Amino acid sequence: MIAVIRVLFSPVFQEITLNDMRHVLTLFALLLWLGSQAQSASIRGQVQEAGGAPAAFANVILYTTADSSLYKAQATDGAGLFNLRGIAAGNYHLKATYIGAPDLWVADIQLEEGGQLDLGKRSFSSATFDLTEATVTASRTMVEVKPDRTIFNVEGTINSAGSDAISLLRKAPGVTVDNNDNINVLGRSGVLLYVDGKRLPLTGQDLTNYLQNLPAEQIDRIEIITNPGARYEAEGNAGIIDIRLKKDENLGANGSVNATYSQGRYGRSNGSASGNYRNKFFNAFATAGLADGSNYHDMKFLNFQNGLQLDEINNSRNKWQNYNYRAGMDFFLADQHTLGFMASGMQMEGDRWSLNRIAISDEQTPASIDSILVAFNTADDRRTNNTYNLNYQFDNNKGRSLNIDLDYGRYENDSRRLQPNRYFDAAEEELLTEIINSFDTPTDIDIYTFNADYEEKLWGGKLGIGAKLSRVVSDNTFLFYDVLNGNPELNTRRSNLFKYEENVYAGYINYARPIGKKWNFSAGLRAEQTDATGNLEAFLPELQEPPAELNYLNWFPSAGLTWQVSPQNTLALNYGRRINRPDYNVLNPFNNQVSQLSYEKGNPFLRPEIVNNLELGYTLAYRYNFKLAYSRTTDQITRLIAPDEEDLRAGFITWANLAEQTVISFNASLPVQVVKGWDAYFNLSASHLDNQADFGEGATVDLQAFTYSIYSQHTISLPAGFKGEVSGYYSGPGIWGGVFEYESNWSLNLGLQRKFLQERLNVRLSVNDIFYETGWDGQSTFDGLTAIGSGRWDSRRASLSLSYSFGNEKVKSRKRKTGLEEEAGRVGGE
Numbered sequence: 001m002i003a004v005i006r007v008l009f010s011p012v013f014q015e016i017t018l019n020d021m022r023h024v025l026t027l028f029a030l031l032l033w034l035g036s037q038a039q040s041a042s043i044r045g046q047v048q049e050a051g052g053a054p055a056a057f058a059n060v061i062l063y064t065t066a067d068s069s070l071y072k073a074q075a076t077d078g079a080g081l082f083n084l085r086g087i088a089a090g091n092y093h094l095k096a097t098y099i100g101a102p103d104l105w106v107a108d109i110q111l112e113e114g115g116q117l118d119l120g121k122r123s124f125s126s127a128t129f130d131l132t133e134a135t136v137t138a139s140r141t142m143v144e145v146k147p148d149r150t151i152f153n154v155e156g157t158i159n160s161a162g163s164d165a166i167s168l169l170r171k172a173p174g175v176t177v178d179n180n181d182n183i184n185v186l187g188r189s190g191v192l193l194y195v196d197g198k199r200l201p202l203t204g205q206d207l208t209n210y211l212q213n214l215p216a217e218q219i220d221r222i223e224i225i226t227n228p229g230a231r232y233e234a235e236g237n238a239g240i241i242d243i244r245l246k247k248d249e250n251l252g253a254n255g256s257v258n259a260t261y262s263q264g265r266y267g268r269s270n271g272s273a274s275g276n277y278r279n280k281f282f283n284a285f286a287t288a289g290l291a292d293g294s295n296y297h298d299m300k301f302l303n304f305q306n307g308l309q310l311d312e313i314n315n316s317r318n319k320w321q322n323y324n325y326r327a328g329m330d331f332f333l334a335d336q337h338t339l340g341f342m343a344s345g346m347q348m349e350g351d352r353w354s355l356n357r358i359a360i361s362d363e364q365t366p367a368s369i370d371s372i373l374v375a376f377n378t379a380d381d382r383r384t385n386n387t388y389n390l391n392y393q394f395d396n397n398k399g400r401s402l403n404i405d406l407d408y409g410r411y412e413n414d415s416r417r418l419q420p421n422r423y424f425d426a427a428e429e430e431l432l433t434e435i436i437n438s439f440d441t442p443t444d445i446d447i448y449t450f451n452a453d454y455e456e457k458l459w460g461g462k463l464g465i466g467a468k469l470s471r472v473v474s475d476n477t478f479l480f481y482d483v484l485n486g487n488p489e490l491n492t493r494r495s496n497l498f499k500y501e502e503n504v505y506a507g508y509i510n511y512a513r514p515i516g517k518k519w520n521f522s523a524g525l526r527a528e529q530t531d532a533t534g535n536l537e538a539f540l541p542e543l544q545e546p547p548a549e550l551n552y553l554n555w556f557p558s559a560g561l562t563w564q565v566s567p568q569n570t571l572a573l574n575y576g577r578r579i580n581r582p583d584y585n586v587l588n589p590f591n592n593q594v595s596q597l598s599y600e601k602g603n604p605f606l607r608p609e610i611v612n613n614l615e616l617g618y619t620l621a622y623r624y625n626f627k628l629a630y631s632r633t634t635d636q637i638t639r640l641i642a643p644d645e646e647d648l649r650a651g652f653i654t655w656a657n658l659a660e661q662t663v664i665s666f667n668a669s670l671p672v673q674v675v676k677g678w679d680a681y682f683n684l685s686a687s688h689l690d691n692q693a694d695f696g697e698g699a700t701v702d703l704q705a706f707t708y709s710i711y712s713q714h715t716i717s718l719p720a721g722f723k724g725e726v727s728g729y730y731s732g733p734g735i736w737g738g739v740f741e742y743e744s745n746w747s748l749n750l751g752l753q754r755k756f757l758q759e760r761l762n763v764r765l766s767v768n769d770i771f772y773e774t775g776w777d778g779q780s781t782f783d784g785l786t787a788i789g790s791g792r793w794d795s796r797r798a799s800l801s802l803s804y805s806f807g808n809e810k811v812k813s814r815k816r817k818t819g820l821e822e823e824a825g826r827v828g829g830e
Contacts, residue, residue, distance in 0.1 A: 041087045041088070041089060041111040041112065041113065041114060041115040041116065041117070042083060042084060042085045042086070042087060042115075042116050042117070043062065043083075043084045043087065043092075043094070043109070043111070043117045043119060044081070044082065044083040044084070044116075044117070044118055044119070045081075045082060045118060045119030045120055045121070045122060046076075046079070046080045046081050046082075046120070046121045046122070047060065047076055047080050047082070047096045047098070047104065047121075047122050047123070047124065048080055048121055048122070048123045048124070049098070049101070049123070049124055050101065050123060050124055050125060052123070054076075054078070054079045054080030054081075055076060055080045055096075055098045055101075055124060056076060056077070056078045056079070056080060057075050057076060057077075057078075058075065058076045058080065058096050058097065058098040059073065059074075059075055059096065059097045059098070060073065060074050060075070060076060060082045060084070060094065060095075060096050061073045061094070061095045061096070061097070062084055062087070062092050062093075062094050063092060063093050063094070063095070064090060064091070064092055064514070064520065065090075065091035065092055065093055065108075065109075065564055065567065071087070071092065072084050072086075072087065074397075076096075085397075085398060086398045086399040086457055087111060088111075088457075088460045088461060088513060088514055089111050089112055089113045089115070089460065089514065089517075090110075090111060090514040090517055090520075091108070091109065091110055091111075091517050091518070091564065092109040092111065093105065093106065093107045093108065093109060094106040094109060094119075096122065096124070098124055101124035101125065102124065102125050104122055104123075104124050104125075106119060106122065108567070110517070113460070149223050149224060149225040149226075150173055150174065150223070150224045150226075150669065151221050151222070151223050151224075152168075152171075152172045152173060152221060152222040152223075152224065153220075153221045154168055154216060154219045154220065154221055154222060164211060164212050164213065164214055164215060164216060165210075165211040165212070165214040165216070165219060165243060166181060166208065166211040166212055167216070167768075167795070168216055168219065168222060169183060169211070169222070169241070170729075170774070171711065171727070171729065172222050172224060172241075173224070173667070173669060173683035173685070173711060174186050174224060174226070174667050174683065174685050175224065175241070176709065176731065176734075181207075181208040181211075182639070182736070182737070183238075183241065184238060185224060185226055185238040185239055185241070186226055186238065186627075186629055186631075186663070186665040186667060186685065186687060187663045187665045187685075187687030187688075187689055187707065187734075188237055188238035188239075188611070188613075188631055188633075188663050188665075189237065189238060189636075189638070189737075190236055190237030190238050190578075190580040190609065190611070190633075190637070191236055191237075191238045191239065191240070191241055192233075192235050192236025192239070192240045192241070193207065193240075193241055193243070194240055194241065194242040194243065195242075195243050195245065196242075196243075196244060196245055196344075197242060197244075198387065198389065198407060198409075199233070199235075199447075199449075202411065202445075206383070206411075206413055206443070206585075209348065209381075209383060210346070210383075210385070212295065212318075213291065213320060213322045213324075213346065213348050214243070214324075214346075215260065215270040215272070215289065215291055217258045217260055217270065217272060217801065217803070218245055218246060218258075218272055218287065218289055218324075219243060219244070219245060219246070220244045220245060220246040221244045222241060222242070222243055222244070223240075223241070223242040223244060224239070224240075224241055225239050225240040225241075225242070226238070226239040226613070226615065226627075226629070227239060227558075227574045227575075227576045227613050227615050227629075228240055228558075228576065228578075229510060229522065229524050229558045229560070229576070230508040230509065230510040230524025230525055230526040230556065230557075230558050231453065231464060231466060231508055231510060231524070231526075233468060233470075233504075233506060233526075233528070234506075234526055234528055234554065234556040234577070234578050234579050235578070235579060235580065235581060236578060236580065237578050237579075237580045237609060237611040237631075237633060239578075239613075245287070245326065246274060246287070252277070252278065252279075252807060253275070253276075253277045253807050254275065254276055254277075254278075254805070254806070254807030255273065255274060255275030255276070255805070255806055255807055256273070256274055256275075256803060256804060256805040256806070257271075257272070257273045257803070257804050258270075258271060258272045258273075258801070258802070258803040258804075259271045259801070259802050259803075260799060260800065260801040260802075261799070261800055262293075262797045262798065262799035262800075263797060263798050263799075264295075264794040264795075264796055264797040264798075265296060265794055266293065266294035266295065266296070266317075266319075266794065267293060267294070268291070268292070268293025268294070268295075268797075269291065269292060269293060270289060270290065270291035270292075270293075271289065271290055271291075272287060272288065272289030272290070273287070273288055273289075274286065274287035274288075275807075280332065281331070281332055282329055282330060282331045282332060283329065283330045283332075284328075284329045285326075285327065285328055285329075286325070286326065286327040286328075287324075287325065287326045287327070288323070288324070288325045288326075289323065289324045289325075290321075290322070290323050291320075291321070291322050291323075292320065292321040292322070293319075293320065294317060294318060294319040294320070294794075295317070295318050295793065295794040296315070296316065296317045296318070296793060296794050297315075297316050297791060297792075297793040297794075298313075298314075298315045298316075298791065298792050298793070299313070299314040299315070299789060299790070299791040300312065300313055300314075300789060300790050300791075301314070301787050301788065301789040302787070302788045302789070303651055303785060303786070303787045303788075304363055304785070304786045304787075305643040305648070305651060305784055305785040305786070306643060306648040306649075306784070307362065307363050307364075307648075308360060308361070308362065308363055308648060308649060309360075309361050309362070309363045309366045310358050310359070310360055310597070310649065310651070311358065311359040311361075311366075312356070312357070312358045312359075312598065313355065313356070313357045313358075314354065314355070314356050314357075314594065314598070315354065315355045316352065316353065316354035316355075317352070317353050317354070318350055318351075318352050319350055319351045319352075320348055320349065320350035320351075320381075321348070321349055321350070322346060322347060322348035322349070322350075323346070323347055324344070324345065324346040324347075325343075325344065325345055325346075326342070326343070326344040326345075327342070327343055327344075328340060328341055328342030328343065328389075329341055336394055336395055336396050336397070337392075337393070337394055338391075338392070338393040339391070339392050339393075340389075340390075340391040340392075340393075341388075341389065341390055341391070342388070342389045342391070343386070343387070343388050343389075344386070344387050345384070345385055345386040345387065346383070346384070346385045347382075347383070347384045347385075348381070348382070348383045348384075349381070349382050350380075350381045350382075351378070351379070351380060351381070352377070352378070352379040352381060352417075353376070353377065353378055353379075354376075354377040354379075354594070355374070355375075355376055355377075356373075356374075356375040356376075356377070356594050356595040356598060357372065357373070357374050357375075358372065358373045358595065358597055358598070358649075359372045360372070360373070360649055368426075369426040370426070371423050371424065371425065371426070371432060372423070372424045372425075372426070372428050373421060373422070373423055373424075373595060373596065373597055374421075374422050374423075374424060374428075375419055375420065375421045375422070375594070375595035375596065376419075376420060377417055377418070377419045377594070377595075378417070378418050379415055379416065379417035379418070380415070380416050380417075381413075381414070381415045382412075382413075382414045382415075383411075383412065383413045383414070384410075384411075384412045385409070385410070385411050385412075386409070386410050387407065387408070387409040387410075388407065388408050388409075389405060389406070389407050390405070390406040390407075391403070391404070391405050391406075392404045398457070399455070399456065399457030399462065400455065400456050400457070401453075401454070401455045402452070402453070402454050402455075403451075403452070403453045403454075404450075404451070404452045404453075405449070405450070405451040405452075406449070406450055407447075407448070407449045407450075407451075408446075408447070408448055408449075409445075409446070409447045410444075410445070410446055411443075411444070411445040411446075411447075412442075412443075412444050412445075413442065413443040413444075413445075414442045414443075415439070415440075415441050415442070416438070416439070416440050416441075417438065417439040417441070418436075418437075418438045418483075419436070419437045419438065419439070419593070419595070420434065420435075420436045421434070421435040421436070421437070421595055421596040422434050435482075435596060436482075436483035436484075437480065437481060437482060437483060437491075437593075438481040438483055438488050439478070439479065439480060439481070439592075440477070440479040440481070441476075441477065441478050441479070441592075442476075442477050443474065443475065443476045443477070444474070444475045445472065445473070445474045445475075446471075446472070446473045446474075447470065447471070447472045447473075448470065448471045449468065449469065449470040449471075450467075450468065450469045450470075451466070451467075451468045451469075452466055452467055452468075453465075453466035454466060458511070459513065460513050460514070461511060461512050461513020461514070462511070462512050462513065463509075463510075463511050464508075464509070464510045464511070464524075465507075465508065465509045465510075466507070466508055467506065467507045467508075468504075468506040468507075469503075469504070469505055469506070470502075470503070470504045470506075471501075471502070471503050471504075472500070472501070472502040473499070473500075473501050474499070474500040474501075474583075475497075475499055476497070476498040476499070476500070476588060477497055477498075478495060478496050478497070478498065478588070478590050478592070479495045480494040480495045490539075492539035492540050493539075493540060493543065494590065494591065495539050495590075496536055496537060496538050496539065496543075496588075496590050497536075497537040498534065498535070498536050498537070498587075498588045498590075499534075499535045499537070500532070500533070500534045500535075500583070500587065501532065501533050501535075502530070502531070502532040502581070503530070503531045503532070504528055504529070504530050504531075505528070505529045506526060506527065506528040506529075507526070507527055508524060508525065508526035508527070509524065509525055510522065510523065510524030510525070510558070511523055511524070512560075517564075518563060518564040518565075519561070519562070519563055519564075520560075520561070520562045521559075521560065521561050521562075522558075522559065522560040522561075523557075523558070523559045523560075524557070524558045524559070525555065525556070525557050525558075526555070526556040526557075526558070527553065527554070527555050527556070528553070528554050528556065528579070529552075529553045530550060530551070530552055530553075530554070530581065530608075531550075531551050532549070532550040532551075532581070533547050533548070533549050533550075534547060534548040534549075534550075534587045534588075534604060535547045535548075536548075536588070536589070536604065545589075545604070548587060548604040548605070550581070550608070552608070554579055554610075555577075556576070556577045556578065556579070557575070557576075557577055558574075558575060558576040558577070559574070559575050560572065560573065560574040560575075561573045561574075568620060568621045568622075569618070569619070569620060570618070570619040571616070571617070571618055572615075572616070572617040572618075572619070573614075573615070573616050573617075574613075574614075574615045574617070575612075575613065575614050575615075576612075576613050577610070577611070577612050577613075578610075578611050578613065579608050579609070579610055579611075580608060580609045580611070580637060581608045582603075582606035582607075582608065582637060582655070585602065586602045586603060586606060586637065586655040587602050587603065587604050587606060588601075588602040588604075589601055589602050589603065589604050590602075591652070596650070597647070597649050597650045597651070598650070598651060598652070599650070599652045599653075600652055600653040600654065601652060601653075601654055602654070602655060603654055603655050603656060606637060606655060606656070606657060607635045607657050608635065609633055609634065609635045609636050609637050609657070610633065610634050610635065611631055611632065611633040611634075612631065612632050613629065613630070613631045614629065614630045614631070615627055615628070615629040615630075616628045616629075623671060624668075624669070624670055624671075625668070625669040626666075626667070626668050626669075627665075627666070627667045627668075628665075628666050629663075629664070629665045629666075629667075630662075630663070630664050630665075631662070631663045631665075632660065632661070632662050632663075633658075633660065633661040633662075633663075634659070634660055635657040635658070635659075636657065636658040636659075636660065636661040636691070636738075637655055637656075637657060637658075638655065638656060638657075638658050638661075638691075638737045638738035639653060639654075639655055639736075639737035639738065639740075640653070640654055640655070640656050640737065640738050640739060640782055640783075641653055641739070641740070641780050641782060641785060641787050642654060642699075642782060642783045642785055643783065643784055643785045651785055651787070656693070656695065656738070657693075658691055658692065658693040658701060658738055659692050659693045659694065660690075660691075660692045660693075661689065661690065661691050661692070662689070662690040663687055663688070663689050663690075664687065664688045665685065665686065665687035665688075666684075666685070666686045666687070667683070667684065667685045667686075668682070668683070668684040668685075669681075669682075669683055670682040670683070670684070674714075677716065677717035678714065678715075678716045678717070679714070679715045679716075680712065680713070680714045680715075681712065681713045681714075682710070682711070682712050683710070683711040683712070684708075684709075684710055685708060685709045685710075685711075686706070686707070686708040686709075687706070687707055687708075687734075688704070688705070688706050688707075689703075689704065689705050689706075689707070689734065689735050690703075690704045691703045691704075691735065691738050691739070693738065695783070698783070698784075699782065699783040701738050701739055701782065703735055703738075703739060703741070705733065705734050705735045705741065706732075706734075707731070707732050707733060707734025707735070708731075708732040709729060709730065709731040709732065710729060710730050711727075711728075711729040712727065712728060712729075713725065713726070713727035714726045714727070720754075721754055721755065722752060722753065722754050723752070723753045723754070724750075724751065724752055724753075725749075725750070725751035725752070725753070725766075726748075726749070726750055726751075727748075727749045727751075728746065728747050728748040728749055729746060729747055730744065730745075730746040731744060731745050731746065732744050733778075736778070737780075738782075739780040739781065739782045740778055740779070740780040741778050741779060741780065742776050742777065742778035743776070743777040743778055745773055745774055745775060745776060745777075746771075746773050746774075747768070747769045747771075747773060747774045747795070748769070748770050748771060748773075749766065749767065749768045749769065749770070750766065750767050750770065751764060751765065751766035751767075752764070752765045752766070753765075757804075760804055760805050760806060761802070761803070761804045762801075762802070762803045762804075762805075763800075763801070763802055764799075764800070764801040764802075764803075765798075765799070765800055765801075766798070766799050766801075767796075767797070767798045767799075768795065768796065768797050768798075768799070769795040769796040769797070770796065772792070772795070772796045774792075774793075774795040774796075775790065775791050775792035775793070775795070776789075776790065776791050777789070777790040777791075778790075
């Protein structure tokens with residue numbers, strides 16, 4: 001398949017190689033050997049209300065007993081009838097849900113090949129309240145653990161009020177966010193971020209700004225996929241985090257409005273409105289939001305290098321205003337065909353201020369300060385993101401489906417910054433010298449993707465094949481000005497243009513099926529051809545460098561095996577190979593300075609990193625989940641702090657390839673009902689990291705660390721309809737990047753919720769990080785530079801949130817799925 005894609009879409013590829021065909025034929029031979037012909041079985045029946053009336057449009061969901069993964073779902077018709085067809089032989093359990101009634105379960109269903117099971121009439125139990133007097137809404141658990149992903153239901157937690165996306169990620173199970181806002185999962189770096197099933201092509205500060213400007217009130221859930229199968233793109237060593245935004249799909253006209261105000265050191269506010277109208281022909285939906293606010297990040301460093309001590313303060317404040325929108329329509333062309341269009345966007349305007357102060361002294365006499373550098377940066381930022389999606393779906397409800405997506409995204413970032421560097425005497429009274437610089441650094445990113453996925457029932461299981469083509473073009477302008485007598489003059493030696501182009505051609509095949517009554521397996525293979533060029537255009541001929549070209553073909557196998565040891569015990573083993581490619585932010589070699597003595601620069605010679613992940617999972621009583629994981633990464637891309645070779649006072653941050661990183665991790669997800677009305681959730685994570693590298697001339701990395709974290713949330717029903725929430729985490733010491741060893745930190749949050757007006761009005765009050773302990777402390781030693789640092793940000797906040805929903809409360813009928821949603825719950829955890 002990859003060879004065909006190369007012929008069709010790249011002029012570089014002119015033939016199908018024998019080696020490519022060998023891989024594909026080997027995989028098909030394996031599938032033929034494992035498969036055996038099997039007839040399709042079915043389950044039918046009727047569900048009724050407690051009084052015997054048909055339960056029209058109830059949801060009927062079939063799960064595999066082996067791993068509790070969703071196998072098939074259907075809504076009953078007007079007579080309460082359902083008929084689940086095309087089911088492979090095996091063990092299952094069935095659940096039916098209906099508004100106003102407790103869930104109905106049918107356990108221990110055993111199907112033979114070709115079996116036709118009639119469950120007869122099944123009735124829901126009586127509800128304990130009167131539906132004529134109250135609106136009934138389903139309450140999701142805060143964390144759901146599926147065979148292939150962990151789901152953090154943001155909407156179900158009171159303490160999410162007033163937060164943003166990056167703050168929520170700090171609370172998500174198994175997720176940590178370091179001092180530079182880099183996201184890690186199960187101790188592994190290199191996470192791929194998605195929004196509504198679509199990859200977010202932002203990194204570094206651009207990604208941080210996006211997440212900080214995405215209000216928690218617009219987020220429905222966060223899905224964490226630690227070991228994706230072949231259907232997913234192979235990018236992202238630690239897997240995928242998919243942020244799912246709220247979208248109403250109920251029948252008729254529905255909507256909601258939300259408003260939140262939160263106060264920390266600075267105030268923030270946001271408001272949003274969403275609505276949809278759905279009938280049997282189409283579903284139209286839209287969301288719009290506004291937000292403004294400020295935040296800060298205060299950092300301190302004590303650096304020792306080249307016999308000098310540098311006492312550094314780096315305090316920053318951001319003030320922003322933004323608006324965002326999302327709108328689309330799904331057209332139900334026929335029972336089996338859906339055509340959809342969606343557009344979304346965000347525009348942010350903001351101001352940034354930062355103070356970088358460095359007191360310079362001899363390491364032997366630190367009290368005798370030689371001079372003090374003060375750089376006060378001011379910046380104007382403007383960011384605009386717009387994405388568009390065209391989607392077609394075919395599903396014959398018998399195991400055959402086709403999904404096609406066309407996507408285009410445009411990301412524009414414009415930043416203008418002024419930076420006076422002023423050197424003072426030890427008393428900071430006399431100005432010794434002044435160097436003023438300004439920067440103009442616009443970045444434009446265009447991303448185009450085509451994705452097709454096809455599935456077919458085969459040999460008692462399911463076969464999936466697909467292809468994806470993506471193209472990313474990033475234009476980066478870095479203009480460095482010397483400001484003389486108030487007039488900016490372009491410094492051609494320190495300015496450049498950097499264009500990064502990346503084309504990825506991918507194809508995959510996977511297969512999943514049960515083996516007997518207690519075993520399920522899945523296997524997949526994905527191939528990705530990467531053609532990327534980073535072209536640095538200098539303003540002076542002597543600074544011109546040849547383009548950095550990356551051209552390689554990678555194969556990414558994946559496999560999964562589950563064993564239903566007994567009705568209450570399940571084991572699952574999964575393997576996957578993934579890649580993390582360097583992006584434009586880390587490839588551009590020119591300096592981006594915080595001050596004249598503190599800057600960061602990219603590395604155009606970075607290689608892609610490759611990781612092999614192995615995970616063993618255990619599920620007890622369909623409720624308690626445990627995971628042991630091992631990962632080994634070669635050419636790990638990591639962030640390092642090093643001294644400048646020319647200026648003995650200066651230090652910089654750069655990126656380099658570690659020779660190897662090994663991570664062994666453990667995670668436990670434990671929901672507990674302490675007593676009736678008191679639900680608790682515990683997530684325990686632990687990992688051991690081993691970083692190894694030798695860059696020559698004494699610049700080595702040899703670090704090992706054991707780290708752990710505990711997250712807990714308690715939801716308690718209180719008198720008068722109130723609901724209280726206590727949540728918090730404790731994170732032990734560990735390693736960020738390649739060499740930064742951090743100390744422990746923790747947080748405690750409180751929340752209170754009350755619903756009014758037949759539960760349509762939801763009022764939430766929360767206080768986050770009450771004791772202000774979310775910050776970081778630590779140190780790094782590398783290549784002759786020792787840095788001891790700490791940081792704090794606007795994590796302690798009190799928030800008030802109001803949301804009001806209106807419209808029909810009918811059960812949803814048909815739903816547009818993205819590629820990531822379709823993959824959820826597949827047999828064998830592929």
